[in-house]
Amino acid sequence: MISKISHVNVWVDDQDEALAFYRDKLGLEVREDVTMPEMGNFRWLSVGPVGQPDVAFVLMTVPGPPVFEPETAEQVKALLAKGAMGALFVTTDDAQATYEELKSRGVEFTSEPTRMPYGIDAPFRDPFGNEFRMVQELDENND
Amino acid sequence: MPPVPLARHLLRAKDLIDTRYGDPLDVAALARAAHLSPAHFSRQFGRTFGEAPHRYLLTRRMERAAALLRTTDRSVAEICWDVGLRSVGSFTTSFGRTYAMTPTAYRAAHPPAARLARVPSCVARAHSRPRSSTFREDSAPRAG
Numbered sequence: 623m624i625s626k627i628s629h630v631n632v633w634v635d636d637q638d639e640a641l642a643f644y645r646d647k648l649g650l651e652v653r654e655d656v657t658m659p660e661m662g663n664f665r666w667l668s669v670g671p672v673g674q675p676d677v678a679f680v681l682m683t684v685p686g687p688p689v690f691e692p693e694t695a696e697q698v699k700a701l702l703a704k705g706a707m708g709a710l711f712v713t714t715d716d717a718q719a720t721y722e723e724l725k726s727r728g729v730e731f732t733s734e735p736t737r738m739p740y741g742i743d744a745p746f747r748d749p750f751g752n753e754f755r756m757v758q759e760l761d762e763n764n765d
Numbered sequence: 766m767p768p769v770p771l772a773r774h775l776l777r778a779k780d781l782i783d784t785r786y787g788d789p790l791d792v793a794a795l796a797r798a799a800h801l802s803p804a805h806f807s808r809q810f811g812r813t814f815g816e817a818p819h820r821y822l823l824t825r826r827m828e829r830a831a832a833l834l835r836t837t838d839r840s841v842a843e844i845c846w847d848v849g850l851r852s853v854g855s856f857t858t859s860f861g862r863t864y865a866m867t868p869t870a871y872r873a874a875h876p877p878a879a880r881l882a883r884v885p886s887c888v889a890r891a892h893s894r895p896r897s898s899t900f901r902e903d904s905a906p907r908a909g
Binding site for chain 1: 766767769770771772773775776777779780781783784785813814
């Protein structure tokens with residue numbers, strides 16, 4: 623039986639820029655930042671929310687050959703920039719307050735917090751095109 | 766740091782269409798969101814997303830209008846405004862090109878699911894009746 627989700631891959635164009643966004647703007651903590659010279663300076667960079675230590679985003683640059691041939695790498699980068707990589711879903715206790723806090727740090731929201739049947743949804747994108755849906759879940763019994 | 770791909774700028778305009786189609790958006794406003802000249806913007810948007818920006822905006826508006834016709838009893842004129850259009854005449858024309866019928870005919874052709882089955886109204890009312898919170902509470906089995 624699978625016990626937990628531990629890491630989720632997120633493609634980025636640049637890991638330094640990704641670190642500046644995910645750590646300094648979103649406020650996530652760095653879990654692992656390891657560069658391996660024996661693997662062509664492959665850098666394993668992971669971040670996660672403070673208070674949820676058992677799951678992390680791995681901020682991964684799109685690899686070239688021999689992992690991906692150049693055409694595949696270009697296709698993945700193009701899909702990322704077009705916003706076609708699929709959304710990542712996160713939660714917050716207070717959508718309005720977090721929206722204002724992150725917006726003041728320069729996070730690019732695509733909409734103001736909006737009430738939906740499942741909660742208050744404040745969608746934003748990272749600098750590379752990844753979509754985030756930040757949702758304040760509502761307790762249906764207290765509505 | 767690698768240069769920002771053009772598509773990432775175009776995505777801002779697409780996001781604007783997806784979230785703000787109810788506002789009176791035009792191609793000039795969309796081009797500003799992508800930091801491009803309108804002509805360059807329209808061409809590149811079409812290449813990237815397969816549809817010219819004004820077409821994509823209209824598609825989203827028609828999709829939303831169709832959903833509002835199916836699921837609400839708002840008037841055609843109100844729905845026209847809800848989706849960011851200001852002329853009922855051009856709304857009806859665009860809707861007809863998209864769905865091959867008028868908004869009124871579309872609404873009539875897509876009745877709410879409850880109307881598809883001929884449930885007698887007294888039965889429908891009985892089944893949609895709210896349940897009293899004290900209903901039979903004195904005879905309910907005790908917990909534990």
